[in-house]
Amino acid sequence: MKYRLSARDLAYCGLFGAAALLCPVIFHLVRLGHVFMPMYLPLMTLAFFVRPLPAAVTALVVPILSGAVTGMPPFYPPVAVFMSLELAVMSALIAAVVMRRPNANEWPVLVPVLLFGRALYVALVYAFSLAIKLPAGFMAGLSLLAGWPGIVLMIVVIPPVARLRRGRGRTAVRTSPSVSDAPKAAFFDGIAEKWDSWEDLPALAAKLAAGIEELGVGPEETVLDVGCGTGNLTLALLARLSPAGRVTAVDVAPRMIEEARRKIRDARVEWHVADVRRLPIPDSSCDRAICFSVWPHVDDRKAAARELGRVLKPGCVLHVWHLSSRRKINEVHASAGEPIHHDLLPPAGETADLLSRCGFRVTTAIDEEERYLVTAVREGRGRK
Amino acid sequence: MRTPWHDMWGCGRGPAGRLAPQSRILAGAILFAACMAAPAGTVPGIILVAATTLGWIAACGMPRRAARSFAFLGLAMFLPFFLLVPLLVKGRFAAPWDVFLHGMSGMLVTAATVTALSASDLRRGLLALPVPRVISAVLIQIVHQTAELLAETERVAAAVAVRGRSGGGKAALRVLASLPRVWLPRIIDRADRVAAAMELRGYAETDLRVLGRAALEAADVAVIIVNLGVLALAAALRWRWIG
Numbered sequence: 001m002k003y004r005l006s007a008r009d010l011a012y013c014g015l016f017g018a019a020a021l022l023c024p025v026i027f028h029l030v031r032l033g034h035v036f037m038p039m040y041l042p043l044m045t046l047a048f049f050v051r052p053l054p055a056a057v058t059a060l061v062v063p064i065l066s067g068a069v070t071g072m073p074p075f076y077p078p079v080a081v082f083m084s085l086e087l088a089v090m091s092a093l094i095a096a097v098v099m100r101r102p103n104a105n106e107w108p109v110l111v112p113v114l115l116f117g118r119a120l121y122v123a124l125v126y127a128f129s130l131a132i133k134l135p136a137g138f139m140a141g142l143s144l145l146a147g148w149p150g151i152v153l154m155i156v157v158i159p160p161v162a163r164l165r166r167g168r169g170r171t172a173v174r175t176s177p178s179v180s181d182a183p184k185a186a187f188f189d190g191i192a193e194k195w196d197s198w199e200d201l202p203a204l205a206a207k208l209a210a211g212i213e214e215l216g217v218g219p220e221e222t223v224l225d226v227g228c229g230t231g232n233l234t235l236a237l238l239a240r241l242s243p244a245g246r247v248t249a250v251d252v253a254p255r256m257i258e259e260a261r262r263k264i265r266d267a268r269v270e271w272h273v274a275d276v277r278r279l280p281i282p283d284s285s286c287d288r289a290i291c292f293s294v295w296p297h298v299d300d301r302k303a304a305a306r307e308l309g310r311v312l313k314p315g316c317v318l319h320v321w322h323l324s325s326r327r328k329i330n331e332v333h334a335s336a337g338e339p340i341h342h343d344l345l346p347p348a349g350e351t352a353d354l355l356s357r358c359g360f361r362v363t364t365a366i367d368e369e370e371r372y373l374v375t376a377v378r379e380g381r382g383r384k
Numbered sequence: 385m386r387t388p389w390h391d392m393w394g395c396g397r398g399p400a401g402r403l404a405p406q407s408r409i410l411a412g413a414i415l416f417a418a419c420m421a422a423p424a425g426t427v428p429g430i431i432l433v434a435a436t437t438l439g440w441i442a443a444c445g446m447p448r449r450a451a452r453s454f455a456f457l458g459l460a461m462f463l464p465f466f467l468l469v470p471l472l473v474k475g476r477f478a479a480p481w482d483v484f485l486h487g488m489s490g491m492l493v494t495a496a497t498v499t500a501l502s503a504s505d506l507r508r509g510l511l512a513l514p515v516p517r518v519i520s521a522v523l524i525q526i527v528h529q530t531a532e533l534l535a536e537t538e539r540v541a542a543a544v545a546v547r548g549r550s551g552g553g554k555a556a557l558r559v560l561a562s563l564p565r566v567w568l569p570r571i572i573d574r575a576d577r578v579a580a581a582m583e584l585r586g587y588a589e590t591d592l593r594v595l596g597r598a599a600l601e602a603a604d605v606a607v608i609i610v611n612l613g614v615l616a617l618a619a620a621l622r623w624r625w626i627g
Contacts, residue, residue: 005521011579014525018533019571021526036560045568049575057522065526068494069392071457075494076420076486133479135471153560161568347580 006353009050013058016046020062024072037150039063043087044114044154047094048106048162055095059087077132082124090117106159114154118147184297188229188253195230195259207323208236208292215319215375221287222246224311226276227294229253231260237290238266248281250274277303284313295320295351296333296343305358314380318360320351322372329372348374392495394502398445400607401500405509407604412497414611415440419489422618424482429621436614437489437496444500454495458488503527529578 005013023038043062047055067073067080074080093113097104125143129136217223219242225234228249237247250272251257257271274280276291276298289308291298298304308318322329326345333343346354348365351374356362360376394401400408415436422436423429441451465480472479501509506527510520620626 005518007582008575008579010521010525011582012575013522014529015533015571015575015578017522017526018529019568021530022533041563042568042571049572053518054522057518058526061519061523062526065523067491069498071454071461071491071495074461074487075416075490077483132482133472134465134483135468138468138471153563157564157568160564161572164569164572349580349582 005054006350008347008350009054012046012050013054016042016049017058017062020058021066021069024066035146035149036153037147039066039083040087040150041154041157043091044094044110045158045161047091048098048158050095051099052092052095055091056088059091060084063087077128082121082128085124086117086121089120090114106162107155110158110162111155114151118144118151121147185252185254188251189255192230192253192255192259195256196232199232201232204232204323205236208233209239211321211323211371212236212240215288215290215317215321217241217288218245220244222248222285224279224281224286224289224308225249226289226291226308227251227297228260228271229256229293231264233290233292234260234264234269238264238268241268243268246270248272248286250276250279250281252276277307279307279311281311283310286311287313287316289316289318291318291320293322295322296329296345299343301346301351301354302358305355305360309359309378312378314378316378317363318355318376318378320355320372320374323370324372325369326367326372328369345372348372352376392450392498394499394505395447395450396445396496396499397447398443398500400440400443401445402603403500403607404512404600404604405501405505406512407600407607408497408500408505409509409513411607411611412440412493412500414608414615416490416493416497418611418615418618419493420486421615421622423622424485425478426621429618430485432614432618432621433485433489436618437492440493441496444496446496446499450495450499451492454492455488458491462487503531 019042020039023042027036027038039062043055043059046058050058061084063073063080063083067075073083090113093116094109097109097113101109122140122144126136126140129139217237217240219240221241222245223237223241225237225247228234228251231249234247234249237245241247245268247269249257249260249269251260252273252275254273257273261271272280276294277300289312291308295301305318312318322345324332326347329345333345348367352362352365355374355376359379361379362374362376364373364375366373400411403411418436419433422433424433462484465483466477468480469476507524510523617626
């Protein structure tokens, strides 16, 4: 399968790769030389921000490129190749662990990987020295000793910087607990009764009505309201729809659905307590799906996008919609309780990229101060 | 502050510059392999390595100043291997000499290749060669961003120079302390901005395309064949098929 680099991955790899090439120059300026392995620092930091393949490829090419242009590290003895291998393995390992456990503490991830990488490098030096009849033990020992200041520097510097990723949404690769997880459902159950008291409902209703009009919801559509909560969007949709229109409202928290049903008694609404990855809805049965203020809480977004693609008719649209900017939303979540503390909204481009990889054609990707909106059309023949 | 990065790309003025970019990359890679394969312990091997290296430097038109810098860097890097002689039991000079000859020639051949390639040639050449697109994309992006970051680095260097000593313990400590607080976070901010700009322009959606792909001409094919011949000769000397 063809691997697609996202713009974010490419930008991070380019910038950090460039930094890895220039870091030795800066270190030389202040006479720190290669004692601190300056090339390693940006590359190991990068591994916390991007997926394993781009991280490994960047780590693989930087020493080779540096060796070609500046002569350092040299190609023979193959220090550049050994460094490439060591860095690529370490980067891939770190990125893979962080992808699986995005909330893991950085130190326990970094330290064993750095030690493993150094052991790998020393083993390569030992083997090569044996092959070309240099004193293998001496060369390996030298490599081991020379690397320590750099390892200590990385252990001190990288974790605080890597922690910044939590506020920047490495979300294309995050697989933190899904919306169906019991703690998250329990969290939303716990706040279901208070939810509407935190909102300025008339103002919200006005914004939703205006938004729905802008989205172009037709009067006879069947609309899927994903993560309906206490039904504020459902209400706004019902006001827009004709008697022939339908709303399928889905939420993972039973209490939220109870609150919504208490507010809305309308035969056009079908309620479901369900996980967005396993919707109890037939294939190609919806004209539109709206994920309003729910996308950050869906961590297995790829599976969710595929499932939404399944229930949408070909040519019909999916909206990922918020009435605030990504920055504001992420700030609110970061200061919230533990179950949603790490639920971050990805950049609009990243959401667009994900949807385009899941059978959608993205038509809108907006992240403004008052609105975050990604609109995508399910590919396939259908209505225009 | 001028770095080798500034000076090196495409500064050569030799006939190799007239080859298609992909031919220059391929020719450099083949000659590098030839230098690595040739035996350092025989006279024909040494002559082959020296002739290949000097010939390629001349073909690429590598500036003398750059060649001299690399030669000095090579001496500084590879001569210390002779310090290992007392630790070696048999063939005492063979191993350090092997490192010196191969290291020096490999470095000079790759540096000469770089002088025959501008950054845009690298892009065109890479995209024309069967290199995985992920690698090409990352490599091209790194080369581009390095040029961008250099300007910023130069400003930092100038600021450090204006404030007095550019070295010493205090400056070193300041640089170390600035890494987690200033330097790396700034890179992250910049990466976010670049990513946003790329997303806006739909960069990720667009496959890398070769604009103005250079077609291979007779000269390209001839150079590749000659270089393959050099590689075959080096292999023959290494494995004693001849001589």
